[in-house]
Amino acid sequence: MAGAAIFAMSATLSVQAQAAEATQAPAGTLSDGSAVTAVTLTADNGVSATILSFGATLEKFMAPDRDGKLADITLGYDKLADYEARPNYWGATIGRYANRIAGGQFTLDGKSYQLPQNDGENSLHGGGKGWDVQNWKVVSVKSGPVASAVFSLMSPDGDAGYPGAVNARVTYSLDEAGSLRIEFDATTNKPTVINMTNHAIFNMAGEGAPQGAMQNVLTVPASHYTPVNDKLIPTGELRPVAGTVFDFRKGKALEQGLRDGTDQQIVYGRGFDHNFALDKGLTKKPELAARLEDPASGRVLEVLTTEPGLQVYSGNFLDGTYIGKHHHVYRMGDGIALEPQKFPDSPNHSNFVSARVDPGKPYRHVMIYRVSVDR
Template structure:
């Protein structure tokens, strides 16, 4: 049975422990299936704000933020060792690539050449394929920045890996900033034309108690449109206004208020599992605000990306078997900043093509406050 990192007792202990001083520390986190050592790095702020990142999947394992009483708790779902990640828990906190989200039938055409990717989500390719970036061992090095403690992780994806063209060199940097802020930046270069869509798949639960569902959280999405999907969750190509639909989060709305509505899109996703078209124009801007009224914690997500995938934990079932989800139904939610799903097959969507000589760069910032 997997040992969940954030139990109520563990959270109390972690909150009491706090953080003695700012900086970056390293500890063993277990081994991969082929025996390679995995490391866990801790970025610590002077006030107790803390992030833990694993070299397996460049994964955000833990993130401690204060509630309205000043008590620190873990607001993401994670595990105490690398073992559950290696055994197949789906994407908890991981860096997703080479292409986040779905590509229809695992196929796309680039510069007149067709490519076939693994189909690991029904008929489609999901989150980079059978062995995406979330299942790869990254190298890591602490870096000095003017903003705070930082960790730079690097992975080189071989030409042809999971069917994608070009050798892709990827850097993901986590920076622990002042005012309870964690910044994630993504940089990549390629040796051949390819498609790239990097994101982070953290499951948030701002209560600090992973036993509590996230249905009472309030969510605001800075998006007037979303991309409707077919029954296999591939976008139809339409950019549909959210007004008058259960997808309208332009004002703070309780997540559970309409999640069971008689709506075809909600039935397709078994809840929310859709991409919203952000109103921002490519510069770093606020994309979402998540609030837990009971703890008073508020998370604001800012990004340079054109879209954000809100996933309401619909397939979480509390079972550790197989690629088990371990945590109970809807005890976590994801806010994945991204380009749109299946963009390589939709010329009208913002392009995800990266060519040699170009530099891919994306930023996402997680800022915490209380009210």
């Protein structure tokens, strides 16, 4: 009996040692007086993710290098006040519609809808007052073999011009190995369009690294991408990446082709700011969309998703006026966003995977940020 008791105690301690932990703490208040909560999920291998209720934002993502040294691999701010005063989508949950909609207009069931135009003529990432700048409700925080935090938001009918009252939910889950799973769920009471993603901007060398992020090596399993016009709106074409600077199928440093002014697409985007049509398409389970590696540190990020597209954005509009974490001045090329999504402007392109969501047919997108070390 004594031996059995010792074995049971040992097994219990082993499970506890491997469990991922979830903690929450006050993160400050917004200008309207509402309180913001920070939830930190920590895995057994030291990987941790801190999420703010403001924007359901991935505020910090700590990952080890091949020597075990931890670094924050996401760009952002040190202070909540900066997230509110000068939002730039750092790590935020994007909705209702991630990416651009041409002219801020779309038609659904014969009715036209006008959205805020916050990107020249276009509507971008929800129109300027999207879900990235809303204070989400913390629904639950749990420790265990998988630590999790659930956030919810109610978006009323007509919010930013979109039809339908939408109940949205984001679940962040970190397992013992350090894989961060993000589940986006939403329901609506009338037909609408929804396209949710996370907008973390990564540098696998660590945010603020003096060399920037353009030496990170990117692999994207996509044989086609969606070229854009001078307003960064997809033309509707699916263009082969073969023979172009957009071919990341075998992996290459981001800096290769980034400044190739002979490619009009690079000129339009000021670098990479394009959607890749993933070869896997729309899938029921998350599959690989991108691999990002810093050869010097060995840090590796794999992005998996159920969605058919991936926006690759090389931080082209970071102009040195954003003062980020640890007082780092963020410049062009200091980070790379890898945003799984439906294609940009899909409500206006019948040949793109539809972003339509109907009552009784919930929206769901599952993505994973999986970190590891290449030794």
